[in-house]
Amino acid sequence: MGKLGDMADKAKEMAKGHPDQADKGVAGAERLADERTNDKYDAQTDKAADAARRSYGGSGTPEH
Template structure:
């Protein structure tokens, strides 16, 4: 696995170990996109944020490649 894959795995492990902090980061990113796009894609950012949160909470998410 390359450096990007290693970094991604480390980020996933950190998020699983600190879900409250990860939630703050996801919420901040979602807010930033909504602000910059004038909420044009609000439904899509909500769906994406929920998917990301599920990936590190309760063992959910997509399988490792």
């Protein structure tokens, strides 16, 4: 696996160990994307954030 894949695996493992912090990071990234696009892609960012949370067992509670 390449460096990017290794980094992604490390990030997932860290998120699984610290789901509350990961949830905050996902919420922040989602909020930033929504702000930068004037909520044009809100449904897509919601879906992506939910998928990210499921990947590490996060709370699944979006923080808008």
